[in-house]
Each structure stands twice: as C-alpha cells, then as structure tokens.
Amino acid sequence: MDFGFFNQLLIIFTVSVVAIAFFHRLHIPDTLAYLMVGLALGPTATGIIDGTFDITLLAEIGVVFLLFSLGLEFSLANVLAMRRIVFGLGGLQVLISTLLIAFCGLILGFSPVGTLVMAAGLSLSSTAIVSKELTRRNELRSRHGQLTIGTLIFQDIAAVLFLILIPALAGIGETSLSTSLMISMAKGIGFVAFMVLVGRWLLPRMFHEIARTKSEELFVLSAIVVCLVAAWLTHLLDLSMALGGFVAGMMLGESHYRHQIETDIRPFRDILLGLFFVSVGLMLDLDLFIANWHMILLAGTGLILFKACLIALLAHFIQRGQKTAIKTGISLAQSGEFCFALVALANQHELLLSSTSSFILSVTIFSMAATPLLIRFSGPLADLFVHGNRQNREPRKETDVISQQVEDIHQHILILGYGRVGQAISHFLQEDQLPFIAIDDDPIHVQEANRAGEPVFYGDCRRTDLLVAAGLNRARMVVICIDSSRAAMETLKGIRQVNSYVPVLVRTRDDSHMDTLKQEGATQVVPEVLESSLLIVSHVLTMLGHPEHSIAQRIQSVRREHYDILHGFFFGQSEVLHTAEGDPCKxxxxxxxxxxxxxxxxxxxxxxxxxxxxxxxxxxxxxxxxxxxxxxxxxxxxxxxxxxxxxxxxxxxxxxxxxx
The missing domain is CATH 3.30.70.1450 (Regulator of K+ conductance, C-terminal domain)
Incomplete structure (x- = not known):
C-alpha cells in the first residue's frame, strides 16, 4: 500500500497545528498560518511536499463548504432592507474596482483573461478576516461596521457570479465569449431554479423527518450530503462546485434549521478550508517572490491605497460622514479568500500562467496580512485625515473603544460572562432599569446581544485593562459568571488588584472552590448545584439593597409563571436549538x-x-x-x-x- 499521500497529509496537519498555535499567540488569523504552512512545505521552499502531491479535490470541497456557510447566512430580507448599502456601495465598489484594476493589468502587459481574473479577485475583500476583526473590536453595530458588512454581502454575491464567469472563459476557444457566457448563465439560472423548487418542496420535509429521529449523526451527514450533491450537479454542468454549495446553503438558510446546520458544518468547513489555503501556499513560487518582492510590496501597497480611497469616497457619497467613510475604506482595502478561489479555479482551466498566479496570490497575502493592523488603527488614521491635530494622532488601544462607549455609565453592575446565567441576571436588572455592562468571549453571544441594543463587549474577562475600560472603578458591583473555575479565580485576582472595595459575586458549578474564592476576595460565592439562576438573581438584588420580602415574592412569582422571564437566550457557539427531548428552545x-x-x-x-x-x-x-x-x-x-x-x-x- 502506498502511504505517500497519507504521509504528506500528516505532515501538513502536524505543521499546521504548530503554526496555528504560534500565530494565535501573535493574534494573526489562521488563514495566514495555513498559507505559510503551504509556502514553507512547498516545492520551491523546503521541498518536503513534492510537486506530485495533489489535494485539489479536498481543497475545492473546503471552498464548497465556505460558500455553503455563506449561503446559510444569506438572508434575502436583510439584503432588501440594506439594499442602498449592498447594491449602492457594494455594487459600485466591485464594478469600479474591477474595471480600473483590469485597465492597469492590460497596461502592464497581462493577458486579457489573466487581467480579468486578477481584477475580479483583487476587487473582493476578505469576509472572514474583516468580520472577525470587527466582532473582536465590538464595531459590528457601528456606522462603518454596517457599511462594511453591507459591502461584503454584495462582494459575496459577486464572487458567485465570477465563479460562473471563469468556466465560461475556458470555453472561448470553441465558441465566442458572448455565446459561452450565455450558455453558462443559462446553466446557472436553470440550476438555481431547480434548487429553489427542491428547497421549497423537498428539503424542509426531509429535514423535518431527520430532526424527528433526534440523531445528530444523521442530521450532520444529511447536511453534508445536500451540500456535496449540489456541488456535484454544478460540476456536471461544467460550473464551479462552489456555486452548488452556495445555492444549497441559500435554500437551507430559509429554513429554521440554518443555525444548527451552520454549527454542525463548521468543523468540516474549517479543516477543509485550511487545506485549501495550504494548497494556495503550495502554488506560490518562493523564488519568484524573492526575485520580485519589491514589485509585490509595491503592488500590495498600491492595492490597499487604491481600494481604501475608492471605498471611502463612495461611502462618503452614499452616507455622509468623513470618519465613517475612511474607516470603511480601510477595513475593506485588502483582497481576500475569494481571490484564492478564483485563481485556483482559473488554474484548473489553465487560464493563467504560473508566474501570474504567484504574483496575484503574493499581493493578496500581503494585503490580508496587513488587514488586522489596518483595522486596529483605522480610528487614529481617520482622525489624522479628518482633524490632523496631535491628540488625534495618538493610536487608540482596543480598550479605548469600550471606554468611550461606556464613559457616561456609572454605578452599574459589571457582568463577566454572558451565557445563560449572565443573561438571566441582565433580564432582572433591565426590569428595574439598573445599568449594566457585560463582557463575554463568545463572539456570537456578543453579536446577538449587540443586535438587541445591549451593552455587551467581546473580550477576555481576565484582562484587567478591559475591566477598567468597562468601568470597574465606577461599578456598583461585579458578577462573575464564567464556567471555568480557574478563569474565575484569575479574574477575581485581577479585580482585587485594581479595586479592593467593589462587591464581587462569583458563580461556580460546584462548591469545591468556595473557600479559595472567598480567600481571594469574593463577597459571595454561589454554587450552581443550588437553584442557580434564581439564587444568583436573589443575591444580586439583595446586594443592591432590595427588601428581602420583595425578592421572595418576585422569585415565587417567577416560579408560578414557569420561569417565563428566564426563557429564551441569545444564540451562541455552544448552544443547540432543541432540548434533549427534541422540543425547540426559546x-x-x-x-x-x-x-x-x-x-x-x-x-x-x-x-x-x-x-x-x-x-x-x-x-x-x-x-x-x-x-x-x-x-x-x-x-x-x-x-x-x-x-x-x-x-x-x-x-x-x-x-x-x-x-x-
């Protein structure tokens, strides 16, 4: 038996584990870690992975799952409500960027087909990196965050159209361009129409029956099969497999199973998408990069400046506000993962020279690597361009974003951990119109709470600088609702180093750490083995000075009403949509x-x-x-x-x- 493929795949996975762990320490996206693994192991660098090794199919399935996930999130209602941003700003940005980049490519001597692929790929931004950075910085709900997300939605739609265009270009030799495009568009429209019928009549009934079996394995396997069958159908039609994944996701996105499917499919998507980025790194020619590094850096810098200026002008024209427009332009100035997908697809159809592919990919990697740093300093850069004074030139820290939003809140309750218990506490506090601020490390919890207008921020509760930014020294009380006892202990120590007087209530799963937590300065420790949510709420209200008989009456009232006030929670990464008995959760x-x-x-x-x-x-x-x-x-x-x-x-x- 030939273990050559297995050995090289094992090497890729092993090196990826080390690279991702290292890049996480530097707060660099996983995407770049996979790219560096492919580059380091590739035939033009160390040569550990030889040129005969082919993971093209696995990599393409990764892109299929990426488009499938995007399709799940593709809400027609949201697109129509934001149509001015999506089709106005997003449409103009993609159209103008593609035309101007194509014009520059032709001047520089690239082939017409290579120019079109390059222009299409470089005009799109990185949905994965930008959305993750905006979530981490609590800026999804900001004006520039909404403009950015709206533009990314249109770019995702445009990427699907480009995925139809490239196979059409491959058939130019046999037919004219217009005929080839018309045939491909007809196939695409026919496929979408067929999937709409399947999605309306077959998929809901199928998943309803599957859900009734209460089998997680069957549910996950069914979602994977639907995605891969749709990709197989588009492959039969000589279209991109990723198009099939997107349409399948869009059909399932209209069902009430979409959150569960997205959660279940994420591990497969992330691993296979990682292999896709490794395959991109293997395609890079390190010798070409070393020989032309100055041209690549110049082109990458030029791309960032061009897209930032263009998007800022368009954003300012569509929605007035110079700072908002500049921050939007900076956030979207890079190229993204769809450029890799388009280049890989073009290489499959032999539409690009290897040197051209390496150049485009190198420019894309450079712009993506600069993105986290650019977004981090987008505020100071916007201040510099708008005001230009010295105090605005000071780079703002991540904590400044939080402190500016909560600077007018005093005597609030600081909730650390916004899971089920943290949310239960906030419900009671809102009823009494008591101010609170929460910090949580689940980005989906934060995003859902922000959509509801609640002051919840993303971050690690063990960071004392974040706690100070959230008003620790002005807080009336702190409630720690973290699952990990060790993390709760570290958080408590950090609080007491900054503020030794504020009352601190700590929730634990059991009573094994009660004495230690009290020794570290906890005012109250509440084990969850007791009637956790209601008991914590009663302690919170007691420490806020409410009469005990009033608290007892309210707790009894909640019990009589079948805990209605505690029903319902913001969906996060760790929740499921159904109970163990199969009933839907609120x-x-x-x-x-x-x-x-x-x-x-x-x-x-x-x-x-x-x-x-x-x-x-x-x-x-x-x-x-x-x-x-x-x-x-x-x-x-x-x-x-x-x-x-x-x-x-x-x-x-x-x-x-x-x-x-």
Missing part, C-alpha cells in the same frame, strides 16, 4: 429596522407578530427602552427584541423587514 434575537424596512411607519399591533408565535419583549429607541404596545408606531433605527423558537423568530424578522 431564543432571543434583536432586529434593527433599517430605513427601507417594511415595518417602519406601521403600528406594532397592525403587524400581527403574535400570529406567528413571536413575542416582542422590548423596543429600544435612541438608547431608551419602550414598552411594546399595540399602538406604538415603529421608526427607522428601532431595535426590537424578539422571543420565540428559531423558526418563529425567522418568520418575525422576515415580516418586519419585507412584510412576508
């Missing part, structure tokens, strides 16, 4: 009404959300909470906190945004 989800949303200007009672089982728990308008009465007229910018099952919430969100 979720909470914030929906922001954009200017063109269908519900704007209508009374809440006229929308009839209750008919679909959705409950409106709260409406936030200009920072203030409003009771959701039937006669309340909804305005642009309102944030509605919905409660219901995932299916009910998706129905309610579609009703609010597009009226059906």
């Amino acid at each position: 979720l909470r989800h914030g929906v922001t009404l954009e200017e063109k949303a269908w519900a704007v200007g209508k009374a809440l009672g006229d929308i009839n959300l209750q008919a679909g089982g959705v409950e409106v728990k709260r409406i936030t308008r200009e920072g203030s909470n409003i009771d959701p009465t039937d006669g309340l007229v909804l305005n642009s910018g309102d944030v509605l906190l919905l409660k219901g099952t995932s299916k009910q919430i998706e129905h309610g969100e579609a009703l609010l945004l597009r009226g059906k």
Whole structure:
C-alpha cells in the first residue's frame, strides 16, 4: 500500500497545528498560518511536499463548504432592507474596482483573461478576516461596521457570479465569449431554479423527518450530503462546485434549521478550508517572490491605497460622514479568500500562467496580512485625515473603544460572562432599569446581544485593562459568571488588584472552590448545584439593597409563571436549538429596522407578530427602552427584541423587514 499521500497529509496537519498555535499567540488569523504552512512545505521552499502531491479535490470541497456557510447566512430580507448599502456601495465598489484594476493589468502587459481574473479577485475583500476583526473590536453595530458588512454581502454575491464567469472563459476557444457566457448563465439560472423548487418542496420535509429521529449523526451527514450533491450537479454542468454549495446553503438558510446546520458544518468547513489555503501556499513560487518582492510590496501597497480611497469616497457619497467613510475604506482595502478561489479555479482551466498566479496570490497575502493592523488603527488614521491635530494622532488601544462607549455609565453592575446565567441576571436588572455592562468571549453571544441594543463587549474577562475600560472603578458591583473555575479565580485576582472595595459575586458549578474564592476576595460565592439562576438573581438584588420580602415574592412569582422571564437566550457557539427531548428552545434575537424596512411607519399591533408565535419583549429607541404596545408606531433605527423558537423568530424578522 502506498502511504505517500497519507504521509504528506500528516505532515501538513502536524505543521499546521504548530503554526496555528504560534500565530494565535501573535493574534494573526489562521488563514495566514495555513498559507505559510503551504509556502514553507512547498516545492520551491523546503521541498518536503513534492510537486506530485495533489489535494485539489479536498481543497475545492473546503471552498464548497465556505460558500455553503455563506449561503446559510444569506438572508434575502436583510439584503432588501440594506439594499442602498449592498447594491449602492457594494455594487459600485466591485464594478469600479474591477474595471480600473483590469485597465492597469492590460497596461502592464497581462493577458486579457489573466487581467480579468486578477481584477475580479483583487476587487473582493476578505469576509472572514474583516468580520472577525470587527466582532473582536465590538464595531459590528457601528456606522462603518454596517457599511462594511453591507459591502461584503454584495462582494459575496459577486464572487458567485465570477465563479460562473471563469468556466465560461475556458470555453472561448470553441465558441465566442458572448455565446459561452450565455450558455453558462443559462446553466446557472436553470440550476438555481431547480434548487429553489427542491428547497421549497423537498428539503424542509426531509429535514423535518431527520430532526424527528433526534440523531445528530444523521442530521450532520444529511447536511453534508445536500451540500456535496449540489456541488456535484454544478460540476456536471461544467460550473464551479462552489456555486452548488452556495445555492444549497441559500435554500437551507430559509429554513429554521440554518443555525444548527451552520454549527454542525463548521468543523468540516474549517479543516477543509485550511487545506485549501495550504494548497494556495503550495502554488506560490518562493523564488519568484524573492526575485520580485519589491514589485509585490509595491503592488500590495498600491492595492490597499487604491481600494481604501475608492471605498471611502463612495461611502462618503452614499452616507455622509468623513470618519465613517475612511474607516470603511480601510477595513475593506485588502483582497481576500475569494481571490484564492478564483485563481485556483482559473488554474484548473489553465487560464493563467504560473508566474501570474504567484504574483496575484503574493499581493493578496500581503494585503490580508496587513488587514488586522489596518483595522486596529483605522480610528487614529481617520482622525489624522479628518482633524490632523496631535491628540488625534495618538493610536487608540482596543480598550479605548469600550471606554468611550461606556464613559457616561456609572454605578452599574459589571457582568463577566454572558451565557445563560449572565443573561438571566441582565433580564432582572433591565426590569428595574439598573445599568449594566457585560463582557463575554463568545463572539456570537456578543453579536446577538449587540443586535438587541445591549451593552455587551467581546473580550477576555481576565484582562484587567478591559475591566477598567468597562468601568470597574465606577461599578456598583461585579458578577462573575464564567464556567471555568480557574478563569474565575484569575479574574477575581485581577479585580482585587485594581479595586479592593467593589462587591464581587462569583458563580461556580460546584462548591469545591468556595473557600479559595472567598480567600481571594469574593463577597459571595454561589454554587450552581443550588437553584442557580434564581439564587444568583436573589443575591444580586439583595446586594443592591432590595427588601428581602420583595425578592421572595418576585422569585415565587417567577416560579408560578414557569420561569417565563428566564426563557429564551441569545444564540451562541455552544448552544443547540432543541432540548434533549427534541422540543425547540426559546431564543432571543434583536432586529434593527433599517430605513427601507417594511415595518417602519406601521403600528406594532397592525403587524400581527403574535400570529406567528413571536413575542416582542422590548423596543429600544435612541438608547431608551419602550414598552411594546399595540399602538406604538415603529421608526427607522428601532431595535426590537424578539422571543420565540428559531423558526418563529425567522418568520418575525422576515415580516418586519419585507412584510412576508
């Protein structure tokens, strides 16, 4: 038996483990770690992986799963509500960037086909890196964050169109370009129409029956099969396999299983996508890079400056605000992972020279490597261009973003860990109109809470600088709701180093660390083996000075109402959508009404959300909470906190945004 393929694949995985661990220490994205692994092991560097090693198919399946995940998140209702940003800013950016980059490519002597692939790839930005950095910096809800995400949505759509275009270019030798494009577009439209019918009539019934079996293995395997069958169909039609993955994801994205599918598919996607980036690194010619490094750095810098300036001008034209426009331009100035996919597809059809591929990929890697640093300093750079004074030239730290947003909040409760228990505490605090600030290291928890207008920030609670930025020295009380006892201990030590007087309540899973935590300065330690959520809430209200008889009455009232106030939570990375018995869980989800949303200007009672089982728990308008009465007229910018099952919430969100 030939173990050559196995041996080389094992080497790739082993080196990737070491590289990712090292890059994590430097806060560099995993994507670049995989690229460096491919480059270091490739035939033009160490030669450990020889030129005959081929992981093209595995790499392409990784791209299929990436597009499948994007399809799951492709909400037609959100796109229509943000259509001015998506099609205005995003459409103009992709069109102008592609044309101008293609013009430069032709002047520099690239072939027409190579120029088109290069222009298409470089005009797209990195959805993975940009969205991750914005989430980490708590800027998804900011004005430039919304502009950035809206533009990325259109770029994802454009990437699918480019994936149709490249196979069409491969058939130019037999037919004319127009004929080849028309044939490919006809195939693509026919495939999408077929998948729409399958997605409407077959997939919902199939997944409903699969869900009834309560078998996780069957559920995951079914999702993988649907994705791969769609990719196989597009391959039969001489289209990109990634197109099939995107359309399959888009069909399942309309179902109430999309969150669970996305969570289940993530491990397969990340590993196979990592192999794709390794394969890109193997394609790079290190000798070419060394010989032309100055040209690559010049081209990469030119690309960043060109895209940043173009997007900033377009953003300022579409939505006034110089600082917002500049930060948007800086965030989207790089090329991204879709450039790798387009180049790899073009190489499969032999549309590019190896030297051209290496040059394009090298420029893309350089721009992606610079992205985290550029986003980190986008605020100071915007201040520098807008104001130009000395104090604005000081680079802002990550903590400054948090401190500026909470500088007016005093005597608040600082919640560290925003899982089920942290959210239960916040529900009671909101009822009493008591201010709170929360920090959590689950980006999905943070994103969902931010959509609902809640002051939750992403970060490691053990970092005392983040706690100080969140107002530790102004806090009335701190509640630690972290699962790990060791992390809770380190967090408590950090708090006491900064503030030795603030009351600190610590929640633990059991009572094994109670004495140690009290010795480190915990005011109260609550083991979760007791009636965790309600007991912690009673301690919080007691320490805030509420009468004991009032607390007992409220706790008993919650029990009588079957714990209704504790039902529902913001979906995160660690949650599932169904109980062990197979019943759907109640979720909470914030929906922001954009200017063109269908519900704007209508009374809440006229929308009839209750008919679909959705409950409106709260409406936030200009920072203030409003009771959701039937006669309340909804305005642009309102944030509605919905409660219901995932299916009910998706129905309610579609009703609010597009009226059906």
